[in-house]
Amino acid sequence: MTAAPVAPMAPAEHAGHVEPVVTPPATTATRYAELARQLTGIGAVKRDLARLLPPDCPPGSAAVLTVLDRHGEMRLGRLSEYLAIDISVTSRHVAHTADRGWITRDTDPGDARCRILRLTPAGRALLTELGSRHTTALEKALADWSDADVDHLNILLARLRSGFTLPDS
Numbered sequence: 001m002t003a004a005p006v007a008p009m010a011p012a013e014h015a016g017h018v019e020p021v022v023t024p025p026a027t028t029a030t031r032y033a034e035l036a037r038q039l040t041g042i043g044a045v046k047r048d049l050a051r052l053l054p055p056d057c058p059p060g061s062a063a064v065l066t067v068l069d070r071h072g073e074m075r076l077g078r079l080s081e082y083l084a085i086d087i088s089v090t091s092r093h094v095a096h097t098a099d100r101g102w103i104t105r106d107t108d109p110g111d112a113r114c115r116i117l118r119l120t121p122a123g124r125a126l127l128t129e130l131g132s133r134h135t136t137a138l139e140k141a142l143a144d145w146s147d148a149d150v151d152h153l154n155i156l157l158a159r160l161r162s163g164f165t166l167p168d169s
Contacts, residue, residue, distance in 0.1 A: 052133045056100060057126065060085075060093040065102060065119065065127050073118045075108065102126055 050059045060083075067082045068074070074082075080090040094117060097103045102123035108114040119127075142150060 049134050049137060052137055053130065054126075057130070058096070060089070061097045061100075061102070062130060064090075064093045064097050064117075065123050065130075068103060068117060068119045069124070069127055073116050075114050075116060079117060097123065 080087040105115040
């Protein structure tokens, strides 16, 4: 005897939080379509976290600081590659962060026409503050999750990020 398919239930809402309804996909195509849909939802989470940024630190500036913190000093062109945005847009973000004293633009000893971008102590302090804001927000938003669920999500997201490459077209 086979079990009848279970219809998805309406989202449960408690304390302003809507539980997602995830119906197990029937095929590979729907499995990956659901993954694409969920990843789009991650964009909404990122936008909500961006609302926690101080008014003088837009997301582009925070991204500049994050990349420099993670990868160390670098030239503008390399930063633009890491950010995956046009160099003119990167340049505006860099100018914004430099004007606020969060980074320096020092002459490259190997090529005086270029600048090396470096985090300043003020930039590191801001990153610490931003990290604290994001951590607190995530702790509140996921307060009803078990530690194991948060750990599992961290493992899966790290695996997705490290293993993701688009096939050549």
